[in-house]
Amino acid sequence: xxxxxxxxxxxxxxxxxxxxxxxxxxxxxxxxxxxxxxxxxxxxxxxxxxxxxxxxxxxxxxxxxxxxxxxxxxxxxxxxxxxxxxxxxxxxxxxxxxxxxxxxxxxxxxxxxxxxxxxxxxxxxxxxxxxxxxxxxxxxxxxxxxxxxxxxxxxxxxxxxxxxxxxxxxxxxxxxxxxxxxxxxxxxxxxxxxxxxxxxxxxxxxxxxxxxx
Numbered sequence: 648x649x650x651x652x653x654x655x656x657x658x659x660x661x662x663x664x665x666x667x668x669x670x671x672x673x674x675x676x677x678x679x680x681x682x683x684x685x686x687x688x689x690x691x692x693x694x695x696x697x698x699x700x701x702x703x704x705x706x707x708x709x710x711x712x713x714x715x716x717x718x719x720x721x722x723x724x725x726x727x728x729x730x731x732x733x734x735x736x737x738x739x740x741x742x743x744x745x746x747x748x749x750x751x752x753x754x755x756x757x758x759x760x761x762x763x764x765x766x767x768x769x770x771x772x773x774x775x776x777x778x779x780x781x782x783x784x785x786x787x788x789x790x791x792x793x794x795x796x797x798x799x800x801x802x803x804x805x806x807x808x809x810x811x812x813x814x815x816x817x818x819x820x821x822x823x824x825x826x827x828x829x830x831x832x833x834x835x836x837x838x839x840x841x842x843x844x845x846x847x848x849x850x851x852x853x854x855x856x857x858x859x860x
Contacts, residue, residue: 648771649693652677653684653710654729655702663697663757670764679703681713688717688724695725695771699754723747727770729754747849750776750810769810775849776810795837803830807849 650672654660657679664674676687680703688696696717702709714726727750750770756778757763766776796804799820806816817827838852 648695648768649673649675650767650771651675651684651687651693651696653679653681653696653698653702653713655679655699655706659754659757666757666760667697667764667767670760672767681709684710684713685717688721692721692724695727695767697727697729697767700728700730723773725770725773726750727752727767727776729757747775748773752776752778766810774810774812775808777808779809793838796834800830800834800837803827804834804852807831807834807852 648671650667652660652663652667652674654663654677660677660679664677668674675691675693676683678684678687684696684698684702687693696714698710698714700708700710702713711728714728718724718726725748729752731754748770750766752763752766756766769776793801802820803816806819811819813824813827813831817824820827834852840852
């Protein structure tokens, strides 16, 4: 699986590259700014990009804006964003096209090798990976449609926001797969997300959860 890394801190950039290489990824490029990221991806899109939110020269949101521009030119390009802090706007904007293959993790999560590698693989495979800490902070407010969810349905939606599969949700909550499917169906119904051919309903549900849909 081919990966491109965009991170301005050399030690962290090299550490992520080494970690991913040790876990079977092919790191085709590790760059320090958005311009280099665009050149590499436009020349040969990888299976997934791991991108810091803040890159030179401004160290504000250059990484995110570059990632969004690349998603425009390469629809569905898998992007995993790394950030030092929880930024709801960043996470919502990244998810807003509803295509999936996106993730948002705090940099501290890189130290948990198993979870980080799983998140990169999940995003590369077209899924979503939301940091549990980000989800925990985003769950604080009750937003349109969410007030109708039961506590267990909110638990299920929170785990969906982390990018968990149905099997992963069942294992975490110690319930059957059938129960998970029922809860997810109820979530979609209560949030007004009917079946539609081109809608990524799990992502749309997460966006509603974040108040960004």
